[in-house]
Amino acid sequence: MKFRGKIVDGACLNHFTRISNMIAKLAKTCTLRISPDKLNFILCDKLANGGVSMWCELEQENFFSEFQMEGFSAENNEIYLELTSENLSRALKTAQNARALKIKLTNKHFPCLTVSVELFSMSSSTRIATHDIPIKVIPRKLWKDLQEPMVPDPDVSIYLPVLKTMKSVVEKMKNISSHLVVEANRDGELNLKIETELVCVTTHFKDLGNPPLASESTSQDRNPEHMAEVHIDIRKLLQFLAGQQVNPTKALCNIVTNKMVHFHLLHEDVSLQYFIPALS
């Protein structure tokens, strides 16, 4: 298996660094899937993650000026690697004002992802910083658990308010209760509710707008003001919101009543999907 890629554009490098920082905040360990056209950061819904799963996809063409990979085999031309996300984001920190970034799969004592950053220097000689990030290659038989999660038909689909506002609301709510109710309707209304013995707090977001639903049949027989709700662990939502340092280009949320909430964000051309299951 081989992989080598090079990023030379400053804006692409910064974007890639931001994505990596976001992933580091969302998942301690994650899977990196490399395929001929895409890179994916994956977190599958194991109990260890609390049932949360994540699927982040980016088109390699939008970032890499050079990209070569050779997967497991001709039919399965993909590479699945497991790594500690923070290692990658820290290695990319040095790339802030870099001339070029090279990333490749190597085997030095143990398999590594080698990130090599060429920095600007005042003189003719260049400064090169290299990081060898240890990784684990994931065997072929485990690949099936790491596929793109199926998104069930949502009951309500709604655009999210400004994430920073949502985050500060959720942060305060966390101190009161760890059980949060997320509900939304087709009238552009989203509520975040917590309930304890002593107090109930609800934050209402209005006029958010709803994206057009795929299945038109269900929309006829449902009152648009009817709320679809799901009970989730507030800390998982907070972790998701904390990872969003930059406001996304597009953000929407799909609620499947009493099953899960699915967030779908678009950061320029990078798509992030985050699934939080309902509390049982």
Added chain:
Amino acid sequence: MNENEHDTTLNLKCKLGMKSILPIFRCLNSLERNIEKCKIFTRSDKCKVVIQFFYRHGIKRTHNICFEESQPLQVIFDKNVCTNTLMIQPRLLADAIVLFTSSQEEVTLAVTPLNFCLKSSNEESMDLSNAVYSEMFVGSDDFDFFQIGMNTEITFCFKELKGILTFSEVTHAPISIYFDFPGKPLALSIDDMLVEANFILATLADEPSRASSPQSLCLSQKRKRSDLIKKKAGKNVTGQTLECISRKAAPRRIYPKETLTNISALENCGSPGMKRANGDISEVSESSVSNTEEVPGSRCLRKFSCMFFGAVSSDQQEHFNHPFDSLARASDSEEDMNNGRFSLS
């Protein structure tokens, strides 16, 4: 420090708690805006250092801080005879530091006549398969001064380096680095108009018999000397902070026998008070601080008050049965810490 009133020169070596001083000088912005004058003097009768701030409208704020007299340790180390000397803007090194995580204890510096490399210590990255190995190459052109006598790789404490670089960003002077072979100390020197600081760090010795990864203990003692103030006001203001002391380690190995005789010569130099700790190390208290630049080979090493002890391999440890207090964490339990303590006062 001097007594202002009587205009006599007294030499006072004392220690002040950082926790006491830091809050006084905390809000730099408000200090610069509101304070007209700051006066620092001692009251040795009460063992206090008095810091007075004179604000506008006649407001005066006074802080009294107790001090402890101390006899700082000195080490014999002449940076000017080191084979390898580098001078670099601290900003460039600070960029390199970003590479390493704070969990990294040691960092290795490797030089050849053409280039310079700062990298994760091999000891650590081999043990933990999860650790990221990082290295950064800096070309010799990026240095203000680059003189390498021999190819070397030395390993020393990362935390100390980080601290020193943070300190150096305040001054705008370049950092000079002096070193030799592994085991011999490494000196980092900053010489600004107002401040001169020298940090001596221990380096790991290159012993092939080393089984596990020893820890390098870095002990540094910072010292500031305000030349400008001295020239203008005719006063001599010095402060010293002794940060940490060694464990039993290699003074004997780092300093050849003849150095110990230098110490006795220093004793005759008229320096008041000297202690010998069971023959392992001598402690020489400083004589009056002079204004002059250090003369290479000078016996009275006034500029360096620092210490450091390199980690040693286990076979060397039986030589030393009198460990010092260790303020740095030693993870080897074979250190016999109960064999007596080295007193500084």
